[in-house]
Amino acid sequence: MFFSRFPAAPSMLLVSVVALNFSIGTTAFGQSAQAPASDPTNAGKAVFSKANCVGCHKWHGNGGGGYGGDALSLRKTELTRDQIIEIVGCGRPGTGMPFFMRGAYDEVKCHGMNRQDAGAQMPPEGGTFLRPKDIEAVADYVIAHIKGAGEPTYAECAAFFSSTSRVCDVYKTPAQKPDDATASTGKGQ
Amino acid sequence: MERFSGHTRISARARLLAIAVTAAGMAAALPTSAADEVNQERLLNVEKEPGNWLHHHQNYSAHRFSTLKEINRDNVKNLKVAWTLHLGGIEGGGIWSHGGLEGTPIAENGFLYVTDGWGSVYKIDAHGGRGVLVWKMDPKTDRDWAGAVACCGVDNRGVALWGDLVISHTLDGRLIATNKETGQVAWQRTVADPDKGETITGAPLIVKNMAITGVAGAEYGIRGWIAATDLTTQKEVWRTYTIPGKGEPGIETWKDSNNAAAAGGGSTWVTGTYDPATDTIIWGIGNPGPDWDSAYRPGDNLYTDSSLALDATTGKIKWHFQHTPNDPYDYDSVAENVLVDIPGPGGPQKLALEADRNGFAYAIDRTNGKFVWGLPFVKKVTWTKGLDPESGKPIEYDPNKAVQTYIASVTPSRTNMETDICPGNMGGKNWPPTAYNPDLKLWYIPVIESCNRIKVEVMTPDKLKPREFWTGGGPSQPFRITGSVTAIDVTTGKIAQKMETPFPNLGGMLATPDLVFTGQPSGEVMALDAKSLQKLWEFNTGGGVNAPPMTFTVDGKQYVAILVGLGGAWDKWFIDSTPELKKIQPGSMLYVFAL
Numbered sequence: 143m144f145f146s147r148f149p150a151a152p153s154m155l156l157v158s159v160v161a162l163n164f165s166i167g168t169t170a171f172g173q174s175a176q177a178p179a180s181d182p183t184n185a186g187k188a189v190f191s192k193a194n195c196v197g198c199h200k201w202h203g204n205g206g207g208g209y210g211g212d213a214l215s216l217r218k219t220e221l222t223r224d225q226i227i228e229i230v231g232c233g234r235p236g237t238g239m240p241f242f243m244r245g246a247y248d249e250v251k252c253h254g255m256n257r258q259d260a261g262a263q264m265p266p267e268g269g270t271f272l273r274p275k276d277i278e279a280v281a282d283y284v285i286a287h288i289k290g291a292g293e294p295t296y297a298e299c300a301a302f303f304s305s306t307s308r309v310c311d312v313y314k315t316p317a318q319k320p321d322d323a324t325a326s327t328g329k330g331q
Numbered sequence: 332m333e334r335f336s337g338h339t340r341i342s343a344r345a346r347l348l349a350i351a352v353t354a355a356g357m358a359a360a361l362p363t364s365a366a367d368e369v370n371q372e373r374l375l376n377v378e379k380e381p382g383n384w385l386h387h388h389q390n391y392s393a394h395r396f397s398t399l400k401e402i403n404r405d406n407v408k409n410l411k412v413a414w415t416l417h418l419g420g421i422e423g424g425g426i427w428s429h430g431g432l433e434g435t436p437i438a439e440n441g442f443l444y445v446t447d448g449w450g451s452v453y454k455i456d457a458h459g460g461r462g463v464l465v466w467k468m469d470p471k472t473d474r475d476w477a478g479a480v481a482c483c484g485v486d487n488r489g490v491a492l493w494g495d496l497v498i499s500h501t502l503d504g505r506l507i508a509t510n511k512e513t514g515q516v517a518w519q520r521t522v523a524d525p526d527k528g529e530t531i532t533g534a535p536l537i538v539k540n541m542a543i544t545g546v547a548g549a550e551y552g553i554r555g556w557i558a559a560t561d562l563t564t565q566k567e568v569w570r571t572y573t574i575p576g577k578g579e580p581g582i583e584t585w586k587d588s589n590n591a592a593a594a595g596g597g598s599t600w601v602t603g604t605y606d607p608a609t610d611t612i613i614w615g616i617g618n619p620g621p622d623w624d625s626a627y628r629p630g631d632n633l634y635t636d637s638s639l640a641l642d643a644t645t646g647k648i649k650w651h652f653q654h655t656p657n658d659p660y661d662y663d664s665v666a667e668n669v670l671v672d673i674p675g676p677g678g679p680q681k682l683a684l685e686a687d688r689n690g691f692a693y694a695i696d697r698t699n700g701k702f703v704w705g706l707p708f709v710k711k712v713t714w715t716k717g718l719d720p721e722s723g724k725p726i727e728y729d730p731n732k733a734v735q736t737y738i739a740s741v742t743p744s745r746t747n748m749e750t751d752i753c754p755g756n757m758g759g760k761n762w763p764p765t766a767y768n769p770d771l772k773l774w775y776i777p778v779i780e781s782c783n784r785i786k787v788e789v790m791t792p793d794k795l796k797p798r799e800f801w802t803g804g805g806p807s808q809p810f811r812i813t814g815s816v817t818a819i820d821v822t823t824g825k826i827a828q829k830m831e832t833p834f835p836n837l838g839g840m841l842a843t844p845d846l847v848f849t850g851q852p853s854g855e856v857m858a859l860d861a862k863s864l865q866k867l868w869e870f871n872t873g874g875g876v877n878a879p880p881m882t883f884t885v886d887g888k889q890y891v892a893i894l895v896g897l898g899g900a901w902d903k904w905f906i907d908s909t910p911e912l913k914k915i916q917p918g919s920m921l922y923v924f925a926l
């Protein structure tokens with residue numbers, strides 16, 4: 143009954159149209175309109191989504207155990223910018239962390255190894271290859287927005303996602319909840 | 332095939348087009364005829380309309396057996412693609428890079444109803460030897476919200492029919508009723524809450540004007556349930572939790588001081604069965620959580636890993652049979668219970684058959700939940716020496732132990748933090764459905780012949796967070812995984828045949844009088860001899876088969892239909908065990924075959 147007439151549909155449409163215009167006007171990647179256009183790490187955020195870092199590390203970077211093993215927490219990481227760039231490019235041998243640099247272990251040695259040296263420790267190949275500038279950008283994004291951050295917050299989540307999804311509602315504090323009608327979808331059960 | 336049928340197809344299309352044009356103006360206004368209204372009488376008597384496929388599992392007993400025999404062992408070698416239809420829904424969302432197809436088409440009077448992974452429903456007109464999309468209902472699933480807490484893919488296993496409505500679920504927790512003629516949403520109701528880690532992937536079961544819904548999320552700390560919604564009032568009739576609450580029977584099987592039961596898992600994401608003789612719904616219950624840290628939740632952890640019988644009218648629990656008490660392996664028992672009557676010395680034996688993730692096939696007496704027989708249907712079982720012939724429990728099960736260790740040397744535990752187990756945690760047999768031939772009394776199991784490696788993570792209450800994995804470890808895939816179709820003679824409880832396949836069976840089975848149909852994630856759809864399991868026909872779809880075949884008639888001709896599009900858990904979490912499948916592309920296509 144709650145949804146009987148799609149009450150949310152017109153307003154959702156409005157939001158997405160607005161978001162689309164905004165992103166065309168202000169961001170180079172046409173993907174995300176949530177972070178301020180002046181944020182220099184927007185490009186890195188787009189890479190974080192495009193390269194499916196979220197598939198294991200999640201949007202918040204905390205990773206965690208599960209069916210795919212244990213993706214390390216980028217919030218608790220002590221890696222430097224240069225180390226993050228190396229690991230994104232070369233992957234982590236012996237783990238599920240893929241390499242994203244074209245030619246890694248073939249034209250370019252990684253961790254001092256080529257494909258033969260790596261053998262069974264060869265990390266998987268990422269679903270997409272990233273150019274060096276993309277890898278730097280995603281490292282900058284991780285350093286600026288994820289590394290050292292505490293528990294994920296609603297503001298961080300809302301900055302990452304489109305506001306049309308309810309993916310962030312769970313991070314709202316009780317004080318934030320009453321203003322948003324979509325937060326109450328579970329009621330009445 | 333093209334050359335042969337091209338001419339007749341065009342003329343048939345032209346004829347139909349002419350009819351469609353003349354009828355177009357009035358068609359929309361016409362009320363659904365009574366013959367098209369699905370009611371309890373029709374759902375109880377599907378054998379009276381063998382050309383239709385009205386239930387997710389074909390009948391209330393989940394036989395997935397069709398009496399159609401125009402396609403048979405003598406002519407199946409001539410089976411060819413009749414038509415195909417591209418569907419959508421492969422987009423990613425949440426932690427998923429793409430969706431897949433796991434659904435069983437529903438067929439009624441020449442129309443098919445299928446879903447894609449995001450829950451869009453497609454009505455397809457199959458008359459005239461080709462498929463034409465009549466309408467598509469896109470529920471606009473909140474992809475990031477739901478996809479972030481779907482453990483095992485962007486999945487939807489299909490619809491049910493009731494009255495003039497098509498009843499479906501969405502991954503983001505809704506039950507949707509769509510007008511069968513117009514494709515317009517009549518109403519919808521939120522049943523599950525992704526904020527709690529709950530999602531819905533199964534097809535609804537319709538019983539007496541109620542839609543029965545199961546939930547997924549035992550990897551995210553849910554407390555599982557089965558819920559019934561009245562399809563007239565759109566209100567909840569009952570909701571039975573699969574983990575007992577305080578003061579309820581069974582809560583004594585959760586002996587911890589962590590309140591583990593509140594996040595104890597017990598999901599219900601495979602459609603169950605219904606026995607009208609006793610008004611009983613029988614439903615399979617998933618794993619306890621956290622999956623692999625069993626010491627976090629000492630006790631048998633009822634009703635996880637159980638077959639559960641409920642009074643259909645009230646939802647009250649009638650009986651249970653638990654397969655893997657205090658499960659440390661992620662050995663769900665979500666599989667369908669197949670209801671079978673076998674002649675016995677004291678009258679017919681009323682059995683419920685279940686092929687479990689733990690590698691054993693079980694027959695229990697469905698009037699009381701008592702064990703009848705059980706046997707391993709996989710080639711390799713390492714976690715137990717076998718089942719106790721009286722109780723059906725694993726031989727090593729000790730009711731006085733709070734934490735079961737079974738064969739301790741291979742069992743994941745806090746003192747055995749990395750270990751290899753067989754079957755692996757996908758089974759055995761996963762959600763892909765079995766089929767049962769009531770003439771031959773053979774039961775066909777789609778098998779994952781597997782081992783995998785489990786790493787345990789010791790859990791503490793502070794690690795339990797909404798919408799985050801609550802698994803207590805995870806699997807990896809150092810071993811090659813293959814598959815088989817294994818046929819069990821239900822009169823003896825013994826394996827009658829096993830046909831091994833290079834890849835695990837991720838699609839499921841269809842039985843006809845002298846054939847069985849199934850597929851492979853490497854792309855092949857195949858027909859086997861019902862007795863010998865010898866392969867009689869094969870076609871490579873060029874995609875990955877991740878859904879069960881079904882069969883129907885239209886214009887008096889028999890067709891076999893199957894959705895093709897590899898998704899689900901396999902190609903994200905388990906692909907390393909089947910490296911050749913890495914090259915299978917995401918896809919979304921309906922294949923329909925005919926002679």
